[in-house]
Amino acid sequence: MSFRSKKDHENVLPFPGRSVLAVSDLAPLPPVLIVLHQETSTPGRVGNALRALGYPLDIRRPRFGDALPETLDRHAGAVIFGGPMSANDPDDYVRREIDWIEVPLREQRPFLGICLGAQMLAGQLGAQVAPHHEGRVEVGYYPIRPTAAGHALCPDWPERVYHWHGEGFQLPHGAELLAEGDDFPVQAFRSGHAFGFQFHPDVTYAMMHRWTTRGCVRMDSPGAQPRHLHFEGRAVHDVIERAWLKNFIAGWIRRSPRAALLEAAE
Template sequence: MSFQSVEINDETVLRLPGAASAAPAPEPLLPVLIVLHQETSTPGRVGNVLRALGHRLDVRRPRFGDPLPATLDDHAGAVIFGGPMSANDPDDYVRQEIDWIAVPLREQRPFLGICLGAQMLAKQLGGRVAPHPQGRAQIGYYPIRPTAAGLSLCPDWPDHVYHWHGEGFELPAGAELLAEGSDFPVEAIQAGHAFGFQFHPDVTYAMMHRWTTRGCERLGLPGARERHHHFADRAVHDVTERAWLKRFLQGWLARAPMSLMAQAAE
């Protein structure tokens, strides 16, 4: 019996006589729209997971003049990330992003807001964003408690997650509470296919180093954790948070309409 050799990805393999040809490569998936707020910002672990799932990232920075699309027909979903600014700031790009969230809400496309992005979602839905009444902040790891709705959506929530914020938001009318906290009661919400997290599942180890170095003055705010606690707590809680994020994003992307999946394969 003779064998044929073929080259696949620069490797020589043997093919048995009569064996079926290799399946064609899958068609590329639609990209995910990524909205960032600083020149050096990255999508961190969220971007890593999305790329691992086969999605390209369409990165936009409206603060620096990048336009936002009029429709999400060409995207699998959209994520607005955090930043040092406030959803209450009068800057044009802040208002533009809040108004733009009406697009994924209207089109019922997957949307995720993280920290500032979640506060923008709350504002779009008519909720209030404000500092803690006693001036407290959450900077470091803090406990969260998933609600029955949150457990129904995703059963394996982490019990501590990473935060970096001094403002919080109230539960908007029509939104569902997925997880709650203490100093800031609203930790995660859902409105249709739109989700908002007050915490930062996107933060990588390198990002934590940068934030706690460049933003070290914030570590002295009331309620903030000292720098060494950030890394000690990460060693305890990060594995659970990382695994939960991957499962969440897989389910989140599955909310894209089937028509979009067919369009990506054309």
Template sequence: MSSKDALPKPVLIVLHQETSTPGRVGHLIAARGHPLDIRRPRYGDPLPDTLAHHAGAVIFGGPMSANDPDDFVKAETDWIGVPLAEGKPFLGLCLGAQMLARHLGARVYEHPEGRAEIGYYPLQPTQEGARDAARVGVDWPGHVYHWHREGFDCPTGAVTLATGDDFPVQAIRAGPAAYGFQFHPEVTYAMTCRWTVRAQHRLVLPGAQSRRAQLEGRLMHDPSVRIWIEAFLDHWLAGGMIEKSAAGGPAPGAAGRLSHAAAPSR
């Protein structure tokens, strides 16, 4: 088989509960021809020593904290050095983003007033985030879905792409293709319904939105999230190297690599 006919490489999917799924992100990656290599290190699945045989990796959210002392939490956090060292596409969502921040030496913390972000909240791109959106070809959504009560600082050597109110850092990039999002673009309507029922006790936390507000928020805001995440994943799977030229066509971008040896989450 020639390289032209080679099948797309799988994407490594890291989940944290037995019933968790990669949701919309998993569906969109699979729709682009990439098999999903789903692993749950919490239940004994190993992580690969290299991503040479993968197109990239996604670490999803979970009810645990990146600060927890569990062996699998430390192992996953340390493992992020593999995609960073190899310059492979990496995406951390909520807990996965916090693990990326921890790996790079940043703080993961609870809000000083005990506030949570559960529901749809505004997202404000930074100047660097606006440049990233130009590379992706689609603007950031104005509101995104959250389910967490911990946030993280932007690590040294990374850039903040988007900010929020209660938790200022909402999106970071480290190198050309390692991203961390505090929010949940993978969430489907069914996942929203499930989370707001099974974890409804968290809806009384300060700052959390009611179940009705979340479902109404999805009707208003999810269409723009869907458009953005489809374009973002194309950019991400290409290694974060796609630039939009003045003529509108794709051209290779110049970005230096960082040098570094489904249930609701926190």
């Protein structure tokens, strides 16, 4: 089963303060590899931000038989998103995804792991992934504290971000902590060109409706917020989180070889 995107360079939008070249003036940008874990999953705001920068999306679902490339030579970068499964599950596709992360690490290509994807990255780097020792979860909006390294990388972090997880991970050896939290101390980290976020800046309004309806059982767990607080939190924190994500994605994708060449030519 394949759900790969076949449309390139849609929705190219100008960003304030930056010159915009017509797509026809440049060779097509390479796609960004998108790894999803459910039939109905979407890349949400991360996909929107990448498309706005002119990058097509190569969407694959290894859980349903899609293969992952042996190299990222034909991709600008890769993103592994979240899902209801655990990075500790014995399923073949989970183990294959964790092993595959060695490809962007070896080739020094931009990689981003979100929630489950961050846990997979941490596991690939040798860190432990486990539930909270008191069984607590983060489901809703929770505070994060960017470190000095996080501020230097990307300013204007939101005070609270959206979460939906029951497991966390240690900071991998040699990785740089970018943001920390309370019940789950490691919220964002960097290892070379690879980044991991425990939180979900990718969630759209429609996704929040689906998650809080279909995943309502998770909201009975210790530490979870009731459904109405998810939408109250979004009304307060979403504008800043959305702007922060756009800035992060723009800087993250510039780490790709093609983007670096284009930037050097400007």
